[in-house]
Amino acid sequence: MDRKIFSRAFNFLKKEGFYIILFICLCVVATVAIITARNNKNQSAELQKSVSLQQKQTKETAQTDEKPSSSYDNALQVKKSEKTNTSEKTNTNQSEETSKSVSSSISTSFQKPVEGNIARAYSADPVYWDSTGTYRPNLGYDIQTKLGKPVFAAMDGKVEEVNKATQDGVEVIIDHQNGLKTVYSNLDDNVEVSVGQTLKKGTAIGIVGRSTLRAAYEKYGDHLHFAILKGSEFVDPAKYIKY
Structure with missing residues (x-):
């Protein structure tokens, strides 16, 4: 199996x-x-x-x-x-x-150009003048003072003009290089500055004289005519100087 x-x-x-x-x-x-x-x-x-x-x-x-x-x-x-x-x-x-x-x-503030009192203030409107018997503006200050009183530069600047044959008498113009000029009139012939001269504020530029024609016979007598030009326009000195 x-x-x-x-x-x-x-x-x-x-x-x-x-x-x-x-x-x-x-x-x-x-x-x-x-x-x-x-x-x-x-x-x-x-x-x-x-x-x-x-x-x-x-x-x-x-x-x-x-x-x-x-x-x-x-x-x-x-x-x-x-x-x-x-x-x-x-x-x-x-x-x-x-x-x-x-x-x-550089001084940018004004000083008085001469010691005295304001005899005739700035006026853009015509005012009467005894010297000429006419009306016309007074585009500055007439500062009553003594003959021969020293006149000073109101601010730093450069002498631009010295004129000795103007209706306002012997005149010095100072350019202050800031758009302003100052004008000093009725000075004595013996001016102490010259054109182009650089001045400091307070520098003597001359003395008060009797060279003006337009204000020679005003009642207030001897004076300095002081004016300020801003650009080509006269402005009121009261904006810059206090008497």
């Missing part, structure tokens, strides 16, 4: 053995393929994870490297801005100091 079973098994293997072996081989190959594919998939996932991690680290490193550059640029801008502001402040301070220096070296 055993021999028959063995014989049948042997004959079966002999006839079907090739297919069995082939089936086993296919199973082995399939198993190996499945294992290999799984391993490749795992390796691919690990590789992709590694690449993603590396890219993330690279991006973080790049961002870290950029921050100092930005800070450095900002620092340069702040430093440049501070330097510009400092330069502007320095220039402003220098300009202010220069202006103060100029202001302190």
